[in-house]
Amino acid sequence: MPEYHLTTPISDDDIFKLNAGDTIYISGIVFTARDEAHMELIEHKGIPGFDFTGLGLYHCGPVMKQNDCGEWCVVSAGPTTSYRMETLEPPFLDLFGVKVIIGKGGMGPLTIEALKKHNVVYASFTGGAGALAAKGLGTVKEVHYLEELGMPEAVWVFEAVEFGPLIVTMDSKGVSLYDGVNEKAADNVKRIVSERYC
Amino acid sequence: MIDTEALADRLVKGLRDGVIELPEDVKHRLEEAIDQESDELAKTQLRTILENVDVAHDGCAAMCQDTGMQIFFIKAGYDFPYLKEVHSAIAPAIARATKEVPLRPNTVDPFTGENPKNNLGHNLPAITVELEEGDGCDVYIMPKGGGSENMSALWMLTPAEGFKAMKRKVLEQVQFAAGKPCPPIVLGIGIGGGADISIKLAKKALLRPLDQPNPNPEVAAMEAELLEAVNEIGVGPAGLGGVTTALGVQIEYTNRHPATFPTALVVQCWCDRRQKIHISKDGEVI
Known part of the structure; x- marks a missing residue:
């Protein structure tokens, strides 16, 4: 499968050439947002002076540490379960020009449509691999909503260096790797149950 | 003192x-799983998990x-x-x-x-x-x-349905959970007692290392049977397909009321800490 190394701001051409199954690494600006941050950002139509165009949106609530000089550094930052953001992603993508959504577990039909509409891909990082993710996320550029939302829900803005491997699991043409796996899984459960547990 | x-x-x-x-027993199961997978994507996920385990250890990070x-x-x-x-x-x-x-x-x-x-x-x-x-x-x-805990479930089954229904429910729940609880997962199952007791047993079952089957041979056989069935589902590491959906199935039980068959499932992620x-x-x- 092809492997791409992308740098933010990521362009529409970069996204269009990506297909489900490809591996990508991202350098540049990646910011975190979970449920609460999605709601805040949608309600306030963004953060004054912050341009989302071409960035990576990461579904993640990291463990952060402040050093003696008061600078924040990332300790562990694997992806959170993306399906919680399913209803929030279409309005989010309507407002902001992010190009890659990073998370785990995949998302549903609402997001698939929004990815097609805005030419965005969803890429998966291995769930639970927080220490490895922290290496790729690099340094903290800024943080928003820390006081209001707390550490996991805040918007952490990272200057990532080769963050990956990220697997494109939902591309901008409507193909989701998860759909194939989930359909097969449903068939397998039906078969096992009818053969053994009926 | x-x-x-x-x-x-x-x-x-x-x-x-x-x-x-x-824990070493979990790491060992993950290493074994790499050889059992033929799918390159599944192997990559398992390798990433193991690399992460080393990075965490070396850097003293969660x-x-x-x-x-x-x-x-x-x-x-x-x-x-x-x-x-x-x-x-x-x-x-x-x-x-x-x-x-x-x-x-x-x-x-x-x-x-x-x-x-x-x-x-x-x-x-x-x-x-x-x-x-x-x-x-x-x-x-x-x-x-929290992600794995969200996939847990309690079923008050009828005694007439019993174990068949329990196995069906577990398989359906694993399929529903898919990639959400960070597979390969570990399943803690508690049977009997009452609603609260079965859930507590399911959670307690997760304290038992993966290389220690239940001491009751009949229960151990059911653990092995369910693990095999769950790994036929094909959810795979990170929910991207493969033969390693679960690393272990751990069952604990107590006697049940004759009118009830409480069965609880607590789902644990690969990070079985x-x-x-x-x-x-x-x-x-x-």
């Missing part, structure tokens, strides 16, 4: 090791950013003299570990939304105490993540 400072330090160490070090809720089980002998010291040392140890390790401040008041930022709160810490013959004390620490601390009757902390 018990050295309360040494006890506090040991509890904080348990909380730290709990989120940084993956393996997963969800350092969980700190669940404690205490198994103490009737003649163990320091139950008060041990029990009351847990809350301050959690608060200290939250700052020192650090752990992610995870506990949120369901009514006010307030996060005390020390992983404590109303009715916390969660400590289950069991008493038995003896004079020693074992403290088990389970940092339990657990620590054990022993305290002797002389106050020695190991």
Whole structure:
């Protein structure tokens, strides 16, 4: 499968050439947002002076540490379960020009449509691999909503260096790797149950 | 006499090791799984997990950013003299570990939304105490993540349906959970007692290392049967397909009321974290 190394701001051409199954690494600006941050950002139509165009949106609530000089550094930052953001992603993508959504577990039909509409891909990082993710996320550029939302829900803005491997699991043409796996899984459960547990 | 400072330090160490070090039996299962997978994507996911385990160990950083809720089980002998010291040392140890390790401040008041930022709160810490013959004390620490916990379930089955229904429900739940609980997962199953008791048994089942089947051969056979069936589903590592959907199935049971067949499933992620601390009757902390 092809492997791409992308740098933010990521362009529409970069996204269009990506297909489900490809591996990508991202350098540049990646910011975190979970449920609460999605709601805040949608309600306030963004953060004054912050341009989302071409960035990576990461579904993640990291463990952060402040050093003696008061600078924040990332300790562990694997992806959170993306399906919680399913209803929030279409309005989010309507407002902001992010190009890659990073998370785990995949998302549903609402997001698939929004990815097609805005030419965005969803890429998966291995769930639970927080220490490895922290290496790729690099340094903290800024943080928003820390006081209001707390550490996991805040918007952490990272200057990532080769963050990956990220697997494109939902591309901008409507193909989701998860759909194939989930359909097969449903068939397998039906078969096992009818053969053994009926 | 018990050295309360040494006890506090040991509890904080348990909380730290709990989120940084993956138990050897889990690591071993993950390594075995790489050879069992033929799919390159599945192999990559497993390799990434194992690389992450090493990065966490080398850098003394939490393996997963969800350092969980700190669940404690205490198994103490009737003649163990320091139950008060041990029990009351847990809350301050959690608060200290939250700052020192650090752990992610995870506990949120369901009514006010307030996060005390020390992983404590109303009715916390969660400590289950069991008493038995003896004079020693074992403290088990389970940092339990939220994504996997969300996939847990309770079924009040009819006795007529019994085990067949239980197996069906487990398979359907694993399929529903798909990639959400960070597979390969571990399944803790509790049967009997009542609604509350079966759930507690399911969680307690997760304390048992993966290389230790239930001592009852009939139950051990069902653990093996279910593990095989679950791994036929094809969810695979990270939910991207493969033959390693689960690393283990652990069943605990107790007798049931003749009218009920309570069955609980607690789902654990591949980050199957657990620590054990022993305290002797002389106050020695190991």
